Amino acid sequence: MEDVAPDDRVSVTVVLRRRADADLGAVRDTDPAERRRRFAELAGADPHEADAVERYLEDAGLEVSTDLARRTVTATGTTSQAQAAFGVSLGRYQAHGATYRGREGQVQLPAQLAEYATAVLGLDDRRQGRAHLQQGDTLSEDDLPDLGAPASTLLPDPPAVAAHAATVPKPQPLWTTQVAELYDFPTDVDGSGQTIAILEFGGGYTDPDLDGYFTKIGVKRPKILSVGVDGGKNSPGQDADGEVLLDIEVAATIAQKATIAVYFAPNSDQGFVDAISTAVHDSVNNPSVVSISWGGPEDDWTVQARTAMEEAFADAAALGVTVLCAAGDHGAGDASRRRDGERRVDYPAASPHVVACGGTALIGASSQITAETVWNDHDGWATGGGVSRIFPTPHWQRIDEPGLLLVDGFAGRGVPDVAGNADIATGYVILVHGNWGPVGGTSAVAPLYAGLVALINQATPTPIGAQFPISLYAASASQLDGLVRDITAGDNSTPKTGDLGPAVTGYQADKGWDPCTGHGSVRGRGLRDFFVGSLA
Incomplete structure (x- = not known):
């Protein structure tokens, strides 16, 4: 540990409780076009409480801005001012190979103000999440798949898959258009009028990569916006560029006329909370769907960070915004740094307010998918999934075998809800730093299905919001057959590996919902037609 310089700059987000008469139901009952405008008065912070917090922080010498809808008061100043205002000591610490600013002591506010605040974020800026993707080797132009080929002709055939545990098949990557074909995405809608929010916590994109990709697939480059949060910005040239470009290129290939708004924020608990609430309450770009491909084991997050994020996700549900989150890429253990061999689920995918997206492996022959299994490379890379030890089973998560949702006697939120192609053997072809290559992981599934939600929202009179995935759990067996393809083979156990930790015994796929592929x-x-009918 070492002291921080007293004149270093720091930004702190104070998250406030909802006003006493807050009514999220009233938000849901409001005309969708008016929900964001009216949110502050219906379910935002109490103006008097926000004013009191603002005055206290200004008296401490901090620069302050307030957002009643997001229920945040943001205070910026020097570390010495922040230490005095919040009653803590700040220092530099090192853990897990990273240096970060941390604090000693409990955050202190005057008693009355402490009642108003549900979280104080930003004093600690440690790295919080990781991108959930697996990048393959660079492909030459000659190795790229044929854009005009039927997608299923590029899939591993059953004999190759039978030997998968011993010999990984030669990668046969797919264009996102071909994945959409395999999953029978509607082609009579294009995302017009929709905005997809993509949250990023590192990296960036360049025009040459985007122009090269969209030119190659024969699609006009969509409108792509960069939105900075907490000082974050489009910063290409980092390892995370692959994640950023994967998310943009996949989502925009599916919803080709949608606007793509990319929210860049620091990789910290404050960055996550502020990015989510900024996107959800963005009344300029008005996203109807949010894609998040970053996360970490649920018990790596502080209670106050999870609490603040859950409130923001609840806002999204009330506003009719669908949030999709990658479920993780390291099986049932989620590569926890605790390395104790215990099962863990990834957060924010474990939130009961989001659509948790797991991973599958595709198998094909002739002209169709002949089978789909749990994605598991048997080398530490596998779909996340399991049962939360923190979030109880939501009332809508009704499954045929409720015992699957018990962990040490606790009935928890089951993860994931749905799954999709995540195997590097059938990875999504993207362009990064001028190089073509396949990318796998559940990181690809979140933007893939975010694009689908944008297509559905274009076709429905109101956005589907939290009805996806709630409707899946309420559907009859016969209805489900038309909405999803049940995955009944495979597991998400992982072996002992040097980088990812000890072996973890995961879950087995089975008929109906399971903690591997939901x-x-x-x-x-089928999903589009279902929601068009149910929301008519």
Whole structure:
């Protein structure tokens, strides 16, 4: 540990409780076009409480801005001012190979103000999440898949898959358009009028990569916006560029006329909370769907960070915004740095307010998918999934075997809800730093299905919001057959590996919902038609 310089700059987000008469139901009942405008008065912070917090922080010498809808008061100043205002000591610490600013002591506010605040974020800026993707080797132009080929002709055939545990098949990457074909995404809608929010916590994109990609697939480059949060910005040239470009290129290939708004924030608990609430309450770009491909084991997050994020996700549900989160890429253990061999689920995918997206492996022959299994490379890379030890089973998560949702006697939130192609053997072809290559991981599934939600929202009179995935759990068996493809083979156990930790015994796929692939992979047209009918 070492002291921080007293004149270093720091930004702190104070998250406030909802006003006493807050009514999220009233938000849901409001005309969708008016929800964001009216949110502050219906379910935002109490103006008097926000004013009191603002005055206290200004008296401490901090620069302050307030957002009643997001229920945040942001205070910026020097570390010495922040230490005095919040009653803590700040220092530099090192852990897990990273240096970060941390604090000693409990955050202190005057008693009355402490009642108003549900979280104080930003004093600690340690790295919080990781990108959930697996990048393959660079492909030459000659190795790229044929854009015009039927997608299923590029899939591993059953004999190759039978030997998968011993010999990984030669990668046969797919264009995102071909993945959409396999999942029967609707082709009579294009995302017009929709905005997809993509949250990034590092990296960036360049125009040459985006122009090269969209030119190659024959699609006009969509409108792509960069939105900075907490000082974050589009910063290409980092390892995380692959994640950023994967998210943009996949989502925009599916919803080709949608606007893509990319929110860049620091990789910290404050960055996550502020990025989520900024996107959800963005009344300029008005996203109807949010894609998050970053996360970490649920018990790595502080209680106050999870609490603040859950409030923001609840806002999204009330506003009719669908949030999709990658479920993780390291099986049932989620590569926890505790390395204790215990099962863990990834957060924010474990939130009961989001759509948790797991991973599958595709198998094909002739002209169709002949089978789909749990994605598991048997080398530490496998779909996340399991049962939360923190979030109880939501009332809507009704499954045929409730015992699957018990962990040490606690009935928890089951993860994931749905799954999709995540195997590097059938990875999504993207362009990064001028190089073509396949990318796998559940990171690809979140933007894939975010694009589908944008297509569905274009076709429905109101956005589907939290009805996806709630409707899947309420559907009858016969209805589900038209909405998803059940995955019944495979598991998400992982072996002992040097980088990812000890072996973890995971879960087995089975008929119906399971903690590997949820309800299974989606049938795009079936989902579109279902929601068009139910929301008419």
